[in-house]
Amino acid sequence: MALWDVIKRECHRLISRPLYIYCMVLGPLFCYIFFTTIMSSGIPVNMPVGLVDQDLTSTSRQIARNLDAFEQTAIVAHYPTVNDASTAMQQGKIYGFYYIPKGTSAKAQAQRRPTLSFYTNNSYLVAGSLLFKDMKMMSELASGAAARQVLYAKGATENQAIAYLQPVTIDTRLLNNPWINYSIYLNNTFVPGILMLLIFIVTVYSIGVEIKEGTAREWLKIGNRSIYLSLAGKLFPQTIIFFLMGILYNVYLYGFLHFPCNSGIIPMLFATFCFVLASQSVGIVMISALPSLRLGLSFASLWGVLSFSMCGLSFPAIAMHPLLQGLSVLFPLRHYFLIYANQALNGYSMFYAWSNYMALFIFMLLPLLLASRLKKALIYYKYIP
Numbered sequence: 001m002a003l004w005d006v007i008k009r010e011c012h013r014l015i016s017r018p019l020y021i022y023c024m025v026l027g028p029l030f031c032y033i034f035f036t037t038i039m040s041s042g043i044p045v046n047m048p049v050g051l052v053d054q055d056l057t058s059t060s061r062q063i064a065r066n067l068d069a070f071e072q073t074a075i076v077a078h079y080p081t082v083n084d085a086s087t088a089m090q091q092g093k094i095y096g097f098y099y100i101p102k103g104t105s106a107k108a109q110a111q112r113r114p115t116l117s118f119y120t121n122n123s124y125l126v127a128g129s130l131l132f133k134d135m136k137m138m139s140e141l142a143s144g145a146a147a148r149q150v151l152y153a154k155g156a157t158e159n160q161a162i163a164y165l166q167p168v169t170i171d172t173r174l175l176n177n178p179w180i181n182y183s184i185y186l187n188n189t190f191v192p193g194i195l196m197l198l199i200f201i202v203t204v205y206s207i208g209v210e211i212k213e214g215t216a217r218e219w220l221k222i223g224n225r226s227i228y229l230s231l232a233g234k235l236f237p238q239t240i241i242f243f244l245m246g247i248l249y250n251v252y253l254y255g256f257l258h259f260p261c262n263s264g265i266i267p268m269l270f271a272t273f274c275f276v277l278a279s280q281s282v283g284i285v286m287i288s289a290l291p292s293l294r295l296g297l298s299f300a301s302l303w304g305v306l307s308f309s310m311c312g313l314s315f316p317a318i319a320m321h322p323l324l325q326g327l328s329v330l331f332p333l334r335h336y337f338l339i340y341a342n343q344a345l346n347g348y349s350m351f352y353a354w355s356n357y358m359a360l361f362i363f364m365l366l367p368l369l370l371a372s373r374l375k376k377a378l379i380y381y382k383y384i385p
Contacts, residue, residue, distance in 0.1 A: 002224040006233025009222055013206075014237055023202050024238065028245045031194040032252060035187050042181035046074040047127050049135075050085045050097035053078065059105040063116075063142050067098060070134045089119065095127045096120035098135055108146040116142060126182075176260060176345040184259050188344065189313045189337050191249050192272070196279045196333055197304035199242055203283025204300045206234060207374075208293035216378035227375040231367070235280055242280075246272035254344075262347030271339045271357075278332040278363035288370035291377035307333040335359045 014020045051067075053060045068075045077094065079085040085097035099117040107114035118135035122128035144166075151161040177184050210216040223230030250268050254261040261268060286303070287296040308314065310327065311334040317325055328334045335356040342353045350357065367374075 002222065002226070003229050003233050006219070006223045006230055007236050009219070010206075010234045011237050014241075020202065020206075023198050023205075024241050025245065027198055028195055028249070032191055032249055035190050035194075036183060036252070036257060039183035039186065042179060042183050043072065044127060044130060044182075045071050047072055047131060048076040048094045049073055049131060050077045050079050050088055050094045051075050052080070052082055052085050052097055052099045054080075054102040055100045055104040057105040059108070060100045063100060063138065064098075066141065067134065067138045070138070072130050073134045086119070089121050095124060096131045096135065098138070109149075111150060176262075183257075186313070188253060188259065188340050189311065189333070190308075191253065192246070192275060192336055193304075193308055193311070193333050195242065195245060195249070196275065196307065196336075197301075199238075199276065199279040200283045200286065200300035200304045201297060202238060203235065203280050204287045204296040205293065206238065207284070207287045208291070208296045211291060211378060211381055212293045216381075220375070220378055227371045227378070231284065231371075231374075235284075239276060239280065242276045243273055246276055259344075261344045263343035263349075267343050267350060268340070271336060271343070271353075274357060274360040274364075275332060275336045278335075278360040281364045281367050282332060284367040284374070285370055288367070288374040288377070291374065291381050303331070307331045310334060311337045313337060329359060332360060332363055 014024075049067075051064055053064060064075060067073055075098075077088065079088065079097065082097075082099055085094070085099070088094050089097060096119055099119070101115065101117075104114040104116065116139045118132075118139065120128040120132045120135065122132075147164075148161050151164060156164070174180065210219050219234070220227070220230050223233055247269060250265055250272060253259045254265050254268070282303070283300060286299045290296045290299055310317075310324070310331045312318075312320075312328065317328045317334070320328070338356045339353045342348045342356075343350065
């Protein structure tokens with residue numbers, strides 16, 4: 001049977017070339033462990049900040065102790081002046097510093113509105129944002145504590161003081177990821193995104209190397225000169241391996257690390273299978289459009305890296321330029337990300353993600369449009385180093 005003969009030929013090629021083993025098994029395994037380990041704490045903790053305390057009173061020391069008590073903030077150095085602290089921040093020794101000017105305590109007691117200042121280096125977006133939140137909260141708490149002492153001095157009771165300082169109580173409820181765990185949010189897209197990038201590269205390489213080495217006609221001949229049988233036989237072993245790696249990361253994330261999966265793991269396994277097929281189909285389109293190993297791999301790498309930005313993980317797609325919002329549908333990772341958010345995080349049924357499944361299915365059909373072009377390239381294209 002022609003299909004079986006092509007499958008056996010491809011299995012032999014996969015085993016005989018260590019590059020395939022690395023890209024299909026070792027590479028994904030390394031990335032799974034690397035990304036989940038590097039963010040094992042969920043959010044960054046004990047990020048270094050500096051303190052400029054020119055007040056040197058019990059009040060300023062209490063503020064410093066409370067700031068240092070925040071999980072994400074660690075006061076690692078005291079500086080005499082703002083210039084010294086700013087220099088240390090520019091040198092990368094600290095991510096920010098808190099400034100308590102001289103006379104802060106006295107001004108607070110005299111109701112003369114002292115000023116507390118804090119500076120963060122937002123060149124490091126995550127570190128700067130988290131430290132900004134901690135320092136701002138500390139400033140608000142210090143302001144509230146000073147105002148409370150004044151109210152106490154005027155004879156107000158504790159309930160009256162609290163009602164004045166916080167007339168409206170905020171009841172905050174964080175849905176789906178109440179721990180604000182960055183690993184849960186990022187790795188559920190980073191990990192399949194890396195797998196998708198490797199699928200692009202392996203698919204393009206496995207077809208492009210046939211053209212480069214002049215074995216494309218032999219491959220087609222074994223497949224009864226049918227481009228569909230030849231592609232199916234070549235990609236079938238890769239599909240099995242990549243889907244097994246997809247099963248592995250699902251079990252690892254949802255079973256071992258206990259990431260939220262409110263829909264159950266079966267729908268996510270189905271989404272992963274569709275994602276693998278869609279990624280392989282896009283890889284076929286890439287090498288069909290640019291039937292050169294060099295150009296095809298460049299296309300695959302570029303498109304794979306752009307997927308991480310265009311999927312809406314790092315920057316919301318709805319906030320992008322309308323043109324970029326439209327282009328985001330051309331990336332399989334975007335649709336997988338939305339399926340994950342709808343099903344695993346929100347626990348919705350597949351009905352609410354039908355458009356994304358339909359998009360992945362359309363990706364699977366794209367090679368049909370370029371199959372004849374690819375077949376001509378396999379027969380007539382001459383590789384130019």
